[in-house]
Amino acid sequence: MGSMSKITPTLKRLFQRIVGHAFVLDAPEVLKAYECDACVLMKAQPDLVVLPANTQEVAQVVKICHEFEIPFIARGSGTGLSGGTLPVSGGIFIGLSRMNHILEIDPENRIARVETGVINAWLNRDTRPFKLFYAPDPSSQAACSIGGNIAENAGGIHCVKYGVTTDHILGLEVVTPEGDIVSLGGPHGHYRGINWVGLFVGSEGTFGIATQAIVRLTPLPQTIKVFLASFSKLQHAAALVADIMASGLRPSALEMMDDVTIKAVNEAFSTGFPQDAEAVLLIELDGHTDEVAMAEQQLMPLLSQHQVQQLRQAEDEAERLTLWKARKGAVAAYGRILPAFYLHDCVIPRSELVHVLTQIQAIGKAHEVVIANVFHAGDGNLHPNILLDPDDPAMVKRVLAAGEEILKACLDVGGVLSGEHGIGIEKSEFMDLVFTWDEIDVMRRLKQVFDPKGIANPDKILPVKSGCGEVRKGLAPHMLQAQGTWI
Amino acid sequence: MESHNPPLQSLGQPNAFDALSACIHCGMCLPACPTYRVTGSEAESPRGRLYLMRASVEGQLAEPKQLMDHLDLCLGCLGCQTACPSGVNYEALLMQSRQKLVQYQNPVKRWIRRLLLKQVLPRPFILNGFAKVLRLYQISGLQRLVRNLQLPKLLGPLGKQERFMPQIPEGKPISLGQVFGVNQRGRVALFTGCIMNAVYHRVHQATIAVLVANGYEVVIPEQTCCGALAHHSGERDIVESLAKQNLDKLLAANPDWIVVNAAGCGSTLKEYDHILEALPEGRVFSEKVIDVMALLAKRPLAEPLDPVSDRVTYHAACHLHHAQRVQQEPYEVLKQIPGLTLIPLTEAEMCCGSAGVYNLAHPDLSLAILQEKMGHVEKTQADIVLAANPGCMLQLETGIAQSSIAMDVMHPIEILAKAYRDQ
Numbered sequence: 001m002g003s004m005s006k007i008t009p010t011l012k013r014l015f016q017r018i019v020g021h022a023f024v025l026d027a028p029e030v031l032k033a034y035e036c037d038a039c040v041l042m043k044a045q046p047d048l049v050v051l052p053a054n055t056q057e058v059a060q061v062v063k064i065c066h067e068f069e070i071p072f073i074a075r076g077s078g079t080g081l082s083g084g085t086l087p088v089s090g091g092i093f094i095g096l097s098r099m100n101h102i103l104e105i106d107p108e109n110r111i112a113r114v115e116t117g118v119i120n121a122w123l124n125r126d127t128r129p130f131k132l133f134y135a136p137d138p139s140s141q142a143a144c145s146i147g148g149n150i151a152e153n154a155g156g157i158h159c160v161k162y163g164v165t166t167d168h169i170l171g172l173e174v175v176t177p178e179g180d181i182v183s184l185g186g187p188h189g190h191y192r193g194i195n196w197v198g199l200f201v202g203s204e205g206t207f208g209i210a211t212q213a214i215v216r217l218t219p220l221p222q223t224i225k226v227f228l229a230s231f232s233k234l235q236h237a238a239a240l241v242a243d244i245m246a247s248g249l250r251p252s253a254l255e256m257m258d259d260v261t262i263k264a265v266n267e268a269f270s271t272g273f274p275q276d277a278e279a280v281l282l283i284e285l286d287g288h289t290d291e292v293a294m295a296e297q298q299l300m301p302l303l304s305q306h307q308v309q310q311l312r313q314a315e316d317e318a319e320r321l322t323l324w325k326a327r328k329g330a331v332a333a334y335g336r337i338l339p340a341f342y343l344h345d346c347v348i349p350r351s352e353l354v355h356v357l358t359q360i361q362a363i364g365k366a367h368e369v370v371i372a373n374v375f376h377a378g379d380g381n382l383h384p385n386i387l388l389d390p391d392d393p394a395m396v397k398r399v400l401a402a403g404e405e406i407l408k409a410c411l412d413v414g415g416v417l418s419g420e421h422g423i424g425i426e427k428s429e430f431m432d433l434v435f436t437w438d439e440i441d442v443m444r445r446l447k448q449v450f451d452p453k454g455i456a457n458p459d460k461i462l463p464v465k466s467g468c469g470e471v472r473k474g475l476a477p478h479m480l481q482a483q484g485t486w487i
Numbered sequence: 488m489e490s491h492n493p494p495l496q497s498l499g500q501p502n503a504f505d506a507l508s509a510c511i512h513c514g515m516c517l518p519a520c521p522t523y524r525v526t527g528s529e530a531e532s533p534r535g536r537l538y539l540m541r542a543s544v545e546g547q548l549a550e551p552k553q554l555m556d557h558l559d560l561c562l563g564c565l566g567c568q569t570a571c572p573s574g575v576n577y578e579a580l581l582m583q584s585r586q587k588l589v590q591y592q593n594p595v596k597r598w599i600r601r602l603l604l605k606q607v608l609p610r611p612f613i614l615n616g617f618a619k620v621l622r623l624y625q626i627s628g629l630q631r632l633v634r635n636l637q638l639p640k641l642l643g644p645l646g647k648q649e650r651f652m653p654q655i656p657e658g659k660p661i662s663l664g665q666v667f668g669v670n671q672r673g674r675v676a677l678f679t680g681c682i683m684n685a686v687y688h689r690v691h692q693a694t695i696a697v698l699v700a701n702g703y704e705v706v707i708p709e710q711t712c713c714g715a716l717a718h719h720s721g722e723r724d725i726v727e728s729l730a731k732q733n734l735d736k737l738l739a740a741n742p743d744w745i746v747v748n749a750a751g752c753g754s755t756l757k758e759y760d761h762i763l764e765a766l767p768e769g770r771v772f773s774e775k776v777i778d779v780m781a782l783l784a785k786r787p788l789a790e791p792l793d794p795v796s797d798r799v800t801y802h803a804a805c806h807l808h809h810a811q812r813v814q815q816e817p818y819e820v821l822k823q824i825p826g827l828t829l830i831p832l833t834e835a836e837m838c839c840g841s842a843g844v845y846n847l848a849h850p851d852l853s854l855a856i857l858q859e860k861m862g863h864v865e866k867t868q869a870d871i872v873l874a875a876n877p878g879c880m881l882q883l884e885t886g887i888a889q890s891s892i893a894m895d896v897m898h899p900i901e902i903l904a905k906a907y908r909d910q
């Protein structure tokens with residue numbers, strides 16, 4: 001938990017004057033409800049929650065934070081997985097949940113202007129009548145906010161073809177850590193000069209708060225086909241993924257689920273995936289009808305080379321949507337097995353999939369933990385979910401140890417820490433495994449340019465350099481602190 | 488935090504709250520929750536409420552009030568349960584918590600509420616008599632006078648509640664003990680409910696006409712209040728006693744189905760198997776309960792159907808869509824009516840803010856939720872908005888009265904009755 005609260009009654013009144021009494025929250029149980037996001041292993045309560053209604057209110061709140069040096073953290077729907085919004089040094093939450101309006105859809109220019117508390121799925125619902133969509137679709141799409149997507153540079157199932165969030169953000173309205181409102185980019189993307197939008201997307205709320213975004217909309221494809229292939233060995237599926245991507249095919253989604261996931265998903269969504277399979281692949285082809293037909297011709301021989309147990313094509317749109325709904329709900333469906341999960345998010349070269357998945361299986365066995373894999377195979381973006389019971393401290397310890405080993409196995413083959421969930425507080429202490437201290441220092445100086453007082457989502461992304469002889473902190477401290485079992 | 492008075496842990500079976508562990512804290516329920524949408528607060532979201540229930544069970548909350556405040560604001564719409572990929576039984580957890588928390592409520596308020604639930608709602612003559620007085624107030628011009636004089640504003644909070652006052656139509660509630668039609672396809676007992684019969688007896692007339700046209704014999708047995716309001720307030724003894732009476736009276740009519748046209752009543756009647764878990768007949772009863780639209784969807788509608796040229800949109804009542812999971816059936820039935828234009832309603836399955844007497848208990852929040860609903864309703868430009876629950880119908884009428892649009896509110900069965908009007 002954070003340091004002593006800096007929020008005096010006077011400060012509270014100032015915030016109340018800006019956003020209204022009803023939208024300044026500090027009841028102890030309310031702060032408790034805010035103590036964690038979608039990763040329940042890490043907990044810290046904010047000193048206060050402010051829920052502004054518009055950019056001006058955000059700016060006024062931030063100005064006060066700047067004046068009194070109060071750390072502030074922007075929070076969307078709280079679906080994050082890396083502790084990106086954890087107030088480890090105290091401070092206030094600036095919740096964007098009320099700033100959830102789609103301000104404009106411009107089908108001619110294929111853009112939309114939204115407040116950043118808008119839920120990703122709402123944007124897609126409202127652009128569909130114009131035969132357009134917003135491409136980045138994280139699995140938490142039904143709940144996550146565009147602001148959160150921008151902070152984490154979120155990916156998703158269709159990003160293997162369409163790219164991640166940064167490829168779809170053209171302009172931003174940002175409240176700087178000093179409380180100024182600035183416009184970055186614009187409806188036509190960034191102009192000449194420094195690409196501020198590119199710099200801001202993925203900065204995890206450490207450069208300020210994006211309050212509005214101009215996003216790129218993409219035409220809906222004419223034809224979409226989804227194939228479901230099942231395999232008796234995880235490795236067979238992984239080998240096929242590598243071959244598909246090497247063949248030059250551009251699937252619009254290429255997702256893998258393992259046996260643990262298949263069972264959970266079948267129970268939650270009655271998807272009827274083969275129960276005896278060790279893995280299934282969901283392969284989606286989209287585009288012009290002729291283009292899809294040609295891609296299918298190219299895909300079929302590859303499938304026949306890779307011991308496919310069963311091949312099924314989604315019959316109609318309803319079945320296709322059920323398959324994707326099941327895929328996107330997979331992680332939550334693990335609740336049917338154990339009450340919590342700890343999820344890694346490394347990206348590895350696709351050629352290493354077989355090798356690393358085999359290692360992950362072995363790590364799970366060695367630590368006696370259940371690992372469920374469901375991931376963006378086409379991108380090489382792994383999501384090993386280690387299932388756990390947070391009330392079992394011994395199990396939590398084994399899970400964290402397994403997590404660290406998985407992470408190192410991924411880095412050993414040239415992988416990176418995170419594909420789409422961000423570094424947050426969870427992986428900051430691993431940054432020096434992939435960056436030199438000089439590189440980290442450049443990032444730190446960049447942060448200082450935007451946030452000289454260091455109040456915008458402090459403690460995130462950048463590690464604290466350990467002195468000589470000091471033992472690496474690893475990711476464990478924050479988590480074990482939450483469990484009350486410091487090492 | 489120090490625990491002084493753990494409100495849940497020490498009460499009931501130790502495992503009663505095991506279902507909490509199914510919540511994996513993913514947050515998928517947040518956008519499906521009307522109170523989260525309006526307040527923006529995590530503590531007014533399903534995930535937040537479950538988290539606080541758990542905190543309470545573990546003795547981490549100092550006062551029962553810290554849980555009660557947030558559970559009180561829950562509409563019980565169960566939109567979260569439909570959204571949850573992990574299968575959390577939110578409804579059961581909410582009911583268990585409320586049953587344990589009633590003892591901490593203000594005793595005077597609780598006494599008054601129990602009196603209403605026990606002595607007023609189960610006595611149709613009081614409610615119907617009250618409706619008559621209300622109608623007199625409305626047709627005499629007194630209501631217009633009161634509203635023109637801005638008296639509701641002077642009444643403070645009570646004035647806000649005046650807005651939710653139902654418009655009482657002409658005609659009489661259906662009397663119990665009648666039989667209609669001939670048994671060709673089955674014998675059904677019609678559950679009349681309290682508000683539906685007092686305010687929307689026309690819906691019962693439509694229900695009887697459509698069922699008779701479709702070959703059902705319709706009986707209206709003696710019965711009492713379904714107990715929904717008592718159930719949702721956690722007053723277990725009252726709901727048990729009402730359930731027992733309904734079970735005896737309705738089963739005595741020997742029906743194939745117990746047909747309900749009020750989603751809220753239907754959902755409670757379907758739960759009698761849990762409410763009366765000691766009685767084996769509870770299950771028999773619950774299995775016979777069916778919403779009228781679900782019954783009609785079981786086979787093609789009887790011909791001939793006259794064309795109905797209305798432009799309608801359908802609001803999915805929470806206790807039909809989320810609680811009873813009757814989701815596609817109303818559309819399937821309505822689509823069979825020739826000439827009818829069915830305009831899709833965005834977020835049709837979001838709560839309208841009625842939720843039993845929620846609009847009276849929390850008028851501001853209820854109106855804010857209604858406002859979101861009305862935004863979508865207005866965009867359809869339909870002539871009629873359909874809802875299969877009297878609470879929703881009243882709420883939507885309030886929403887329309889406050890806006891500039893002209894739209895009628897009907898039960899879907901009334902549109903069907905139009906297609907059978909010449910028979």
